[in-house]
Amino acid sequence: MSAVLPVQTDEIVSYNPATGAEVGRVTQTSDEEVTAAVERGRVAFQSWKQTSFRERTACIMRAREVLLADKETIVRLISDESGKPVAEAFSMEIAPVLDLMQYFARNTEKLLKPHKIGIGIYGLMGRASKIVYHPLGVVGIIPAWNYPFSIPLGEAVMALMAGNTVVIKPSELTPMIGLKIGEIFEKAGLPENCVQIVSGGGATGAALVEATPDKIMFTGSVATGKKIAAAAAKNLTSVVLELGGKDPMIVFADANLELAAGAAVWGAFCNAGQSCSSVERLYVQEGAAEELTRKIIEKTRQLQQDTGDKETTSIGAMSSERQIQIVEDHVEDFRAAGAKIETGGRRNPALEGLFYEPTVITGAHNDMRAMQEETFGPTLPISTFTTEEEAIRLANDSEFGLTASVWTRDRAKGKRVAEKIEAGSVCINEVLYTHGIGQTPWGGFKNSGRGRTHGREGLMELVQPQHIHTNKLALMPDAWWMPYSATAVETFRKMTTTFASGSIIKTTMLLPQLAKRVRELLKR
Ligand code: NAD
Numbered sequence: 444m445s446a447v448l449p450v451q452t453d454e455i456v457s458y459n460p461a462t463g464a465e466v467g468r469v470t471q472t473s474d475e476e477v478t479a480a481v482e483r484g485r486v487a488f489q490s491w492k493q494t495s496f497r498e499r500t501a502c503i504m505r506a507r508e509v510l511l512a513d514k515e516t517i518v519r520l521i522s523d524e525s526g527k528p529v530a531e532a533f534s535m536e537i538a539p540v541l542d543l544m545q546y547f548a549r550n551t552e553k554l555l556k557p558h559k560i561g562i563g564i565y566g567l568m569g570r571a572s573k574i575v576y577h578p579l580g581v582v583g584i585i586p587a588w589n590y591p592f593s594i595p596l597g598e599a600v601m602a603l604m605a606g607n608t609v610v611i612k613p614s615e616l617t618p619m620i621g622l623k624i625g626e627i628f629e630k631a632g633l634p635e636n637c638v639q640i641v642s643g644g645g646a647t648g649a650a651l652v653e654a655t656p657d658k659i660m661f662t663g664s665v666a667t668g669k670k671i672a673a674a675a676a677k678n679l680t681s682v683v684l685e686l687g688g689k690d691p692m693i694v695f696a697d698a699n700l701e702l703a704a705g706a707a708v709w710g711a712f713c714n715a716g717q718s719c720s721s722v723e724r725l726y727v728q729e730g731a732a733e734e735l736t737r738k739i740i741e742k743t744r745q746l747q748q749d750t751g752d753k754e755t756t757s758i759g760a761m762s763s764e765r766q767i768q769i770v771e772d773h774v775e776d777f778r779a780a781g782a783k784i785e786t787g788g789r790r791n792p793a794l795e796g797l798f799y800e801p802t803v804i805t806g807a808h809n810d811m812r813a814m815q816e817e818t819f820g821p822t823l824p825i826s827t828f829t830t831e832e833e834a835i836r837l838a839n840d841s842e843f844g845l846t847a848s849v850w851t852r853d854r855a856k857g858k859r860v861a862e863k864i865e866a867g868s869v870c871i872n873e874v875l876y877t878h879g880i881g882q883t884p885w886g887g888f889k890n891s892g893r894g895r896t897h898g899r900e901g902l903m904e905l906v907q908p909q910h911i912h913t914n915k916l917a918l919m920p921d922a923w924w925m926p927y928s929a930t931a932v933e934t935f936r937k938m939t940t941t942f943a944s945g946s947i948i949k950t951t952m953l954l955p956q957l958a959k960r961v962r963e964l965l966k967r
Contacts, residue, residue: 715820
């Protein structure tokens, strides 16, 4: 069996990676049809952008009801097409996206409310500045396969609430889930062409970029992110890139080791380790290493690995043969470099699909290749440190910077260390889950990405701010207008030390010179 999908014909066949069974077939969208979809989205945008927040909220809340009513079927589909346990389809896809939907449906108007900006001395001159937000147009969404439902749906909801229309190109590994997202909006009665789904692999994604949407929201690997950024640059299309991670978990000796062990197991193995924010490196302080490692191994051995449809399954299948081979390669790299495989370290011999056993590795070091490259699988390499400075240095020794966690009972130390970690989100005594908090920004430092999704910062990616500046006392010319003269230059010279200082007292010293200059202008 193989879950590596052929995209050579006009049909994509979707397989269950746990059983090899066919999940469905989807017709591949041609490049011309992708361009036409973006054009239709532009037309639909002209009406959608005129809708009130109240109308948009009603649409998203209806879509939410459709999703709730159909959730059991959707959970099965997510589990079948991606291999993840139904438990995680509920906890990591359905529940967080339902929360995101209600949050942005209810709060986007407030988050995008026009607001005044303080402009200091210009304000005393009768000027006022206000910011209003305009939607961008058509937003192209190109997601990965690992959270195939919640990531594109959440981004679509935010884009729509901001007044944009959307074209989604789902991953070729999860095309049926992509179609399901389109169906939800259709059933909710969203106006035609506000959400369109185009199906295909990388070439179809590239066609979407070439079709010049007004923004690209991309989730995937660094390599593809670079290609998309380069292609988008040709048309100055702006891009948000949500890329890979190699996320560190730092456990100090004073941490609650029982909790830290449970968090490490969930953080490393949920979604079979295929989360951008998976714990991919664990650094434990000498003194606590033995106890923490023992607890982690014990907890790992208790996990049930099986097909995703069983409610007691904690670890499902991986999504593709290509991905499982990367995991095998990295585990071999650890072995060859002298690290010890404490448990796991192989495909599960009792199961037929793409199952890799949850694997705990000790004696890992940052100079091992598998401690630098993203694994994206169920491995938990453990390394040790002695001082706080060393922990920070080891955590930051990576091209990635998506998320990180710090475990300690000393809150001041936790905060101090967190702020020194180069990552977009850092948790103290928590791990991985903040993508599920739609209110908070999500995105990476370094090669983990550019821009943000979620939160107010994510919404700002989906609008363009417009500055409206008003002169409420438009009775006389401004001193800096033409024609220039010796009086003008003297006024501007004095402005540098008075007006430009931001001090009202100093600026009053400029008033006689300003009056002279304005009189001069009025005479001309
Ligand atoms: P990928 O880069 O192979 O593919 C991602 C998407 O891009 C797919 O839909 C694919 O069809 C499309 N694509 C491929 N080539 C393209 C091209 N030239 N132009 C346009 N589109 C193209 O990534 P993947 O294997 O699907 O996902 C795994 C990666 O995603 C991991 O690195 C993971 O860390 C990352 N990820 C990041 C986040 C985040 O929020 N930072 C979330 C989930 C996954």
